[in-house]
Amino acid sequence: MEFQSCFPIWDKLSAAQQNSILDSLALRQIKKGTVIHNGSMDCTGLLLVKSGQLRAYILSEEGREVTIYRLFDRDICLFSASCMLRSAQFDITIEAEKDTGLWVIPAEAYRKIMEESAPAANYTNEIMAARFSEVMWLIEQIMWKSMDKRVAAFLLEESAIEGGDRLSITHEAIAKHLGTHREVVTRMLRYLQNEGMVNLSRGTVELLDKNRLTALSDT
Numbered sequence: 392m393e394f395q396s397c398f399p400i401w402d403k404l405s406a407a408q409q410n411s412i413l414d415s416l417a418l419r420q421i422k423k424g425t426v427i428h429n430g431s432m433d434c435t436g437l438l439l440v441k442s443g444q445l446r447a448y449i450l451s452e453e454g455r456e457v458t459i460y461r462l463f464d465r466d467i468c469l470f471s472a473s474c475m476l477r478s479a480q481f482d483i484t485i486e487a488e489k490d491t492g493l494w495v496i497p498a499e500a501y502r503k504i505m506e507e508s509a510p511a512a513n514y515t516n517e518i519m520a521a522r523f524s525e526v527m528w529l530i531e532q533i534m535w536k537s538m539d540k541r542v543a544a545f546l547l548e549e550s551a552i553e554g555g556d557r558l559s560i561t562h563e564a565i566a567k568h569l570g571t572h573r574e575v576v577t578r579m580l581r582y583l584q585n586e587g588m589v590n591l592s593r594g595t596v597e598l599l600d601k602n603r604l605t606a607l608s609d610t
């Protein structure tokens with residue numbers, strides 16, 4: 392898989408702009424658990440996932456994490472280059488959830504192209520709008536949905552990502568995704584187990600009744 396086939400607006404750039412990207416482009420292999428970008432003071436550059444999985448989250452003053460979005464094959468992360476967006480600064484941390492291969496376009500190189508190319512500027516705005524929609528969706532979930540519904544929705548999402556009903560994930564990891572305490576997640580999971588929707592074992596959550604989980608998450 393080549394960068395050119397993964398970058399959506401490649402054919403809309405001039406030859407000089409394409410060469411500028413290729414000259415500055417770096418391919419990195421990131422181990423699971425590695426923090427790639429850490430806050431608004433860190434300007435890593437534009438990230439394009441070749442393969443693997445990244446997690447973007449925010450951190451409260453108390454040290455509590457909440458996932459705002461995740462990135463998969465061919466997804467692009469713009470907030471890791473937020474320094475090039477003068478009116479938008481975000482304290483977002485990005486880490487690899489799985490071993491990940493990704494391309495990095497330095498922020499300055501992309502900013503120059505964005506200033507020259509209308510397709511690049513429009514594409515950047517589209518990415519920004521999509522990410523803000525995800526953030527607004529998250530805020531709605533936190534404000535209006537009870538924790539049992541959020542846990543059910545998360546388990547269904549995780550099952551879809553992993554392609555199976557047996558999830559190797561800890562209560563602590565779920566709590567980090569949802570921005571809550573491990574004890575709260577444990578209480579919710581035990582409730583779901585008592586209701587026959589999941590089965591719990593050490594480091595594993597098995598989904599037993601996805602129809603009921605879906606009904607719960609949608610109410």
